[in-house]
Amino acid sequence: MLNNRKAIEVYGLNFQYPDTKESALKDINFSVDYGEILGIIGPTGAGKSTLAMCINGLVPQVIQGDLVGEVFVKGMDVNEGNVAKMSEHVGFVFQEPENQLSQMTVEEEVAFGIGNLGVPREQMEGRIKDALKQVGLTGFEKRSPLALSGGQQQRLAIASVLAMNPTILIMDEPTSMLDPKGKNEVYDVLKSLKERGMTGIIIDHEVERIAEYCDKVLVLSEGQIQMFGPPNEVFSKIEHLHQLTMHAPQVTECLHQFNEQFNKDVKLSTNVEESARFLENAYKSI
Numbered sequence: 581m582l583n584n585r586k587a588i589e590v591y592g593l594n595f596q597y598p599d600t601k602e603s604a605l606k607d608i609n610f611s612v613d614y615g616e617i618l619g620i621i622g623p624t625g626a627g628k629s630t631l632a633m634c635i636n637g638l639v640p641q642v643i644q645g646d647l648v649g650e651v652f653v654k655g656m657d658v659n660e661g662n663v664a665k666m667s668e669h670v671g672f673v674f675q676e677p678e679n680q681l682s683q684m685t686v687e688e689e690v691a692f693g694i695g696n697l698g699v700p701r702e703q704m705e706g707r708i709k710d711a712l713k714q715v716g717l718t719g720f721e722k723r724s725p726l727a728l729s730g731g732q733q734q735r736l737a738i739a740s741v742l743a744m745n746p747t748i749l750i751m752d753e754p755t756s757m758l759d760p761k762g763k764n765e766v767y768d769v770l771k772s773l774k775e776r777g778m779t780g781i782i783i784d785h786e787v788e789r790i791a792e793y794c795d796k797v798l799v800l801s802e803g804q805i806q807m808f809g810p811p812n813e814v815f816s817k818i819e820h821l822h823q824l825t826m827h828a829p830q831v832t833e834c835l836h837q838f839n840e841q842f843n844k845d846v847k848l849s850t851n852v853e854e855s856a857r858f859l860e861n862a863y864k865s866i
């Protein structure tokens with residue numbers, strides 16, 4: 581039954597690109613519940629993009645190599661279906677917004693994505709309108725995608741994917757090419773999608789945002805899962821993160837520094853208000 585399956589289940593996943601010596605992914609096991617947002621972090625080359633592409637079948641169906649293990653989306657074996665079929669269930673947003681846009685107007689851009697799904701013509705308009713509304717681009721229908729800001733372009737890329745009504749949204753470093761305003765715009769969209777119950781995976785280097793917006797965090801390094809759990813738990817393992825050349829959110833790092841300097845044991849948190857309270861109490865005892 582679909583009911584007792586998770587949204588995403590990955591079992592014993594190994595993947596090796598052709599003509600490489602080492603596997604890009606090594607014995608990956610994790611699952612994502614419906615309605616959860618998972619953040620994936622890790623150094624460059626860790627295998628984050630490869631892992632994300634295994635979840636919609638792009639790896640190994642389009643980008644080939646040796647895959648061992650199983651990936652299920654909504655209880656369906658990803659490698660028994662094809663990528664086009666999967667795109668109805670898993671939407672994928674990439675790093676560079678311009679590369680994902682090809683049409684003359686914003687509304688054509690959104691229509692383009694659903695064009696191949698066989699959506700009846702009378703439903704198209706409603707779907708486009710709804711998708712643009714979800715990313716705050718209502719009123720931009722006739723604009724050229726190229727004339728939009730980076731943040732708007734990325735929101736348009738998200739709208740194009742949302743119009744296909746996916747259950748799961750995967751975003752691979754969607755904000756790394758954007759200015760701070762654009763980053764905020766994309767995270768605002770993620771937040772409202774989460775409130776509507778979307779299941780998602782976001783890959784990002786910004787640990788503050790990952791801690792704030794994600795239910796769980798998966799830390800990947802050299803193709804292996806190093807940590808997997810709620811943000812507070814993962815980001816409390818600061819020394820382990822440092823060993824992996826990574827870091828926790830600034831506020832968590834600050835508490836850690838305090839502990840080191842004053843030989844204290846203040847509980848680490850990723851939440852700014854909570855951390856301030858912890859610190860305030862701890863200061864009284866110095």
Ligand SMILES: Nc1ncnc2c1ncn2[C@@H]1O[C@H](COP(=O)(O)OP(=O)(O)O)[C@@H](O)[C@H]1O
Pocket residue numbers: 597598600604622623624625626627628629630631643
């Ligand atoms: N098409 C490819 N062919 C061969 N090796 C690749 C290919 N794509 C990625 N890799 C290698 O696989 C590893 C993981 O890459 P990637 O998934 O892109 O990591 P990340 O997204 O964490 O930076 C890296 O060592 C990278 O060089």
Ligand SMILES: [Mg+2]
Pocket residue numbers: 628629630752
């Ligand atoms: Mg990548």
